[in-house]
Amino acid sequence: MSVTDFLRPEGWLGEGGGPRYVQLRRRLEEGIAAGLLPPESSLPPEREIAEITDLSRVTVRRAIQELVRDGLVEQRQGSGSFVRDPVTRVEQSLSRLTSFTEDMASRGMETTSRWLERGVFLAAPEEVAALGLADGDQVARIHRLREAGGRPMALERATLPLDILPNPIEVVTSLYAVLDRAGHRPVRAIQKISAINVAAPEADLLGVAEGAAGLRIERTSFLPSGRVAELTRSLYRGDAYDFVAELRL
Amino acid sequence: MSVTDFLRPEGWLGEGGGPRYVQLRRRLEEGIAAGLLPPESSLPPEREIAEITDLSRVTVRRAIQELVRDGLVEQRQGSGSFVRDPVTRVEQSLSRLTSFTEDMASRGMETTSRWLERGVFLAAPEEVAALGLADGDQVARIHRLREAGGRPMALERATLPLDILPNPIEVVTSLYAVLDRAGHRPVRAIQKISAINVAAPEADLLGVAEGAAGLRIERTSFLPSGRVAELTRSLYRGDAYDFVAELRL
């Protein structure tokens, strides 16, 4: 059955099913789930869906928007709307302090970084407090988009005292590897995890829709001496990550 | 300055600032942040905002929708749009296995449950596998909306083998208290945490907008013997929860 036939309104678009944009979204979801619209395939143009279903384009757009927000469909201006290949989810431990690079390597995935900021900066007040510095101190800051297997996975922004990471440019892939070599590898960390809707600029970098769910993680890590070594704020793609924790009484 | 004056387009609505719905959203956010639109106060009606700003109502709605999705504004049909009181966030440990009820009690918050399902049911295939049961076995199932301080916080759906919780109706507040009395309190659990956009029916129960970010948690907990005691799937409000984990090398 062709996609066009599948979308003809007879049989599924009616009174009882709630708003029409919800019914259309459901119909499209069914088509994707059934394999009629396989990954990478394109949806009919919005105007064409509107004509087939006898809905207005605004209503069609609203239905598709929800699919985009939920990560099932990707829209490219000037090009079309496409069914997304479902991302293979990655699990990350919340009990063991691991490095992103090493973690991915153990899964056989290559990691790359797209640098957004890497250098020495004046510490922000928040950083002064968290790292136990003095006002006016400088810090090393590393801000990057982390990719694994060619896919953007997370935004990461780490700040460290300058004596722990004197030369941030040295960090090419693994921050923890550099710290290790300098004898400054953290041994303990506290992480705070929350869920947020990803804002436009971050969504762009991560390759997800604005408003998609993401995991915001704030990590403070410590040296054996108890001193704070690192303050990192990350934003992980919600569709790509599961965090796993082990709890005890 | 009145809200009406604040929204007059002169001075903030222009060419360079991107789409107009983005500019309007920004303007409204500023008004909320500045205290001009305090919590609980109502926004002007959509039609009025449209008139003041000289935008169409569709554009105004789009701007407000984004505020709703991000939890800053709440809309009540027939009534109006209101600035939300920011929720005080609650932190929950990811290292210690605690009970929701006891956890909240230690913060001085009363908890209540709205029951969605509580009784004995035929185990679903997924439950059979996770709990180590046989096909056709029955399970105790507890599905509820958990509230703390009068606010909905999380949806929780727990499944247990019948010999561990023979009489689910006994559970009035704390499941773990009941298990404790029966000598079946779990001592260890594995949790998988992910971020999702909350779908319509769940959003309704949790009092958040459809598409708002939520934390989905799947917990499998174990008795001292190593046997699986409980399989729980929860959905926490992203705007109300921070999970805190401690990591070690």
Next chain:
DNA sequence: AAGTGGTCTAGACCACGGC
């Protein structure tokens, strides 16, 4: 140049809440 998604408008009617 043609086709696609992105933004925007003016106007209509419905559903719900409160007076």
Next chain:
DNA sequence: CCGTGGTCTAGACCACTTG
């Protein structure tokens, strides 16, 4: 009853991608 948000339409123009 009236005012509110919720849904929907037909049509326009812009921005971008692709052949």
